[in-house]
Amino acid sequence: MPAFQDYNMEDFLQESSFCRYCAGTDARAVAFWEAWIKEHPAKKPAVKEAKELYYILNGNITATGFLQQRQKFEQTFQQHLQGEEVTAIGTRHLPIRRFLARAALIALLISLAGYSVYQFTKRTPHADYSSLAGERKSFQLPDGTSVMLNANSHITVANDFNKGTREITLSGEAFFDVAGAATKPFIVHTTRMDIRVLGTAFNVKAYPQDKSVETALIRGKVEVTIKGAHSRKIMLAPAQKLVLPEIHASKSLPAVATIGTLTINPRDSVALETSWTRNRLVLNDIPLGVAAIEMERWYGVKITVDTSIANKYKYTAIFEKETVEQALQAMQLSVPFHYRKINNEIFISQ
Template sequence: MEREVLHAWLAQATEEERLVYDEIRLFWQGPKPVANPADTARAFDRLLARIDEAEQPALAGEAAEADETGGRVVALPRPARWRRLWLAAASVAVLATGGTVAYRQYLAQPSGLAPLSYEERTNPRGTKSKVLLADGTAVWLNADSRLSFPATFSGARREVYLEGEAFFDVKRNEQMPFIIHVGTHEVRVLGTSFNVKAYKEDDAVETAVVTGRVAFIRAALPAAAARDTIYVVPDQKVVYSKASHELRVEQVNGRDYASWNQRSLIFQATPLAEVAKTLERQYNVTVRFEDERLRNCRLTGRFKDQSLREVLRLIEMTRAFDFELQNSTLLIKGLGCDAETPESLKPLTI
């Protein structure tokens, strides 16, 4: 019943309400500070009471209207009641951001176990790090990325939260699946090595497999009854499009996606717009284009242990691009590829 009400509300929600809903959903899927659930319940009840008081005039108006027309008050939510449901959901997020909600941790743990306490590793642009988790899993965290993980794993699942990019070498445990939350989606494995790329500003979420098998679980869409799962094996990559919500599997060289943690950059017919994002994250610069059409040109090349200026000098050898690097700003200019049909041309190769 609750799912049906939610889907009905989503069907007529405004764009602004949908955005708030998405923020609330993302919050609940991330780690939260732990607090006394009894205090949380009391605070939530007080807030609902205030919402009820605010709704009384609207409900009274509904009843009066029903009396005048000889009808009855319909049980389905009218606008005021939709607002109450929405405020109730939003209030949970408000309480949670104040550090007073810990329901998620308590409900996720079996009875008798203490709630999990999460630690966080954040890498600014231009930095990488390695994290060794309590179960022996090794995680290489890329630049401009954040990983949240428990100090110890307990219960039936090992769960971590990722924003950005990381390469995982997961310690096998068939009784305790390893789950990576990336936004509203999940990557689930028992024990394998793979790369996950899930930057908020990127158009897609990608998972490329080096060894073993990985399940990518797409969050259920409002009109769907269940979530979608795709399995990928070595030398395959699953790509989720944020715009179209589509999933696709591509054949790749899986080890290329582990190269960045070995100080390598590999581009395979990569749009220059994506190359620019990589340079920004790896070298902590801001990239600009003199001509926006240059973003569509594609580049193929491999770089190993090279500075930004060395990378740029090699790219300049294609005679398609020029660069200006001043302080921390990089300007890309030049003739580039055919501005009319850039996607139809052979990628520029270094």
Template sequence: MNNKRIWELMGRKLAGEASVEELQELEGLLREHPDLHFPVEAIANIWKTTPDPAERAEGEEAHTRLINRMQDRGISIGLPAEEQQAAVFQLEEGKRRPWLRYVAAAAVAGVLIAAAAWWWQPSGKTAHSPAISEVATRNGSRTSVQLPDGSHVWLNAGSKLTYSKDFGNNNREVNLSGEAFFDIAKNADYPFIIHTARMDVKVLGTRFNLKAYPDDKMTEATLLQGSIEASLKGRPGERIILKPTEKILVSDDSSALHTVKASEPVMAVKHLTYYAEQEDAIVETSWMENKLVFRDESFASLAARMERWYGVTIRFADKQKEELRFTGVFAQENIQQALQALQMTAAFNYTLHGTEIIINQ
């Protein structure tokens, strides 16, 4: 990791001089190194705070001691001490030259990031950032990735997949938040394991869909080929083996699965559903064909899916409209065309403000 680049970008952000591209670069670097999120947030909070004179003097002394200690250990923090002092002095004197604001901010950010790294380093050990890779999609977008073991993963909107950078060497474990279609390369020595909030899925080599959005009441794994083993987080020791064309649904809400209320996660195994006469027109994987398919679905549930699909926010001013139910398929329709199509089968109105939609009477 290039520490210097991170605190340079952080310095520009604090000074208000960062471009959109630089902010995106900083965001990407922080995604690759999640261990820096806390110190970076702390840096931002400190920068916004104006201490009283006594606190400032004490802080400056501690700052100087820290610099000297870091330099004694051979750790470079970027700018020479003379330039840092000059920059900070000019900034505090109110001479608002953009480059001086940036130099001062970069100096402070660099010192604090270096300090954080040194502070959290275990005694007698070398500090290492968690080696985590992440692939994520925003609402309204989808993407795909080939993992180091040759497996392919397609991510639906609003989803995130994380895995260690030694993935494929001695493990094949990933974490999923959202929805993804997996085409897993076979490897009998190392099973492929997907962790979600409600259940884990273990496979050797197969094709299946897994939906585990954190805000949804249901987590769902749909098997197309091969076999998968599912285990529920709240029911240790219990394993469910799925066969092709089967799916497992897991929920914390027993009413969602029409089962007896229980204090532990409830689950049900069902068969795939189809939205057309063809056997490959599968509801659970229709998003892979760029189709949003819904069958007798409440408006509240459909609205949540439309938010991810179209990258919008939908709010119900009339709560009764949440109970409306719809069946249909959206393929090429934009958000306004989709809402107009729904209005043909149910009575409701809506107002559109940018990307915010309000459903009313």
């Protein structure tokens, strides 16, 4: 699980649901953050600091008031750069010297300004969400949909999101728990397929470097549109998954999509396809070369596998708290191989 408990002040202020909680404009966000703060009392100072800065930058409820406040902030910031003593902005006499000392605050102001204009004009801004290798994130879209982003992934939210439709573009892997809205279909675009839903929970895995693309449905229904010259639509039911293999070399033959059932872990009844949302790396009967790609994303290291053994053996394993070296050592017990680590790169050979 991406951990909000690791967030600092700037991280909180870049979380759109946290800003809606501060503004009090979203009951769902208010309820979520109030409950989260109670469960994580150690983060109260960081939350308090973030809220104070939010109110400093956005202390009025009209667009005109916001622009005036921004001007005051910019003037105050310039005074600070010139070495003048500053203690307050507007009518809220809060000490802000510790905030102004951070150069990143200028970018933060721009970010919050965009969010505030959205609140006042009721427009949804363009938004991007990204994760690095070895990183997983959790966030909430403006419609209330919860998203978990797996490592090395990227989501772009359409400018008109939550108007007629709710459309996003995904590169990588993400789990969606879609807020119900019968008149506003939720659509996920990938390079090779589109997934259309009204309210459901599902997983999409569409990394550009992978040979296949897949969608796994937990509940509800989804309509998958396979793109290309042989375009077609496929409906999935709960506990089903669709796998679209790599495009045929000639490109004249359609990629044959297969529909199967989710693989359930008998230990806790969690589908292996979504186990990453429980902070588990699952290798399910895959060649060492493919396992290396999965491990690269998970651990944030570069792994190079000798071509002579990349497809020779297959591995099945589940890792939770193991380091990358502990995982490799466990895999060696199944089919031996050698590896060496140099800085942040691992080389695997026979």
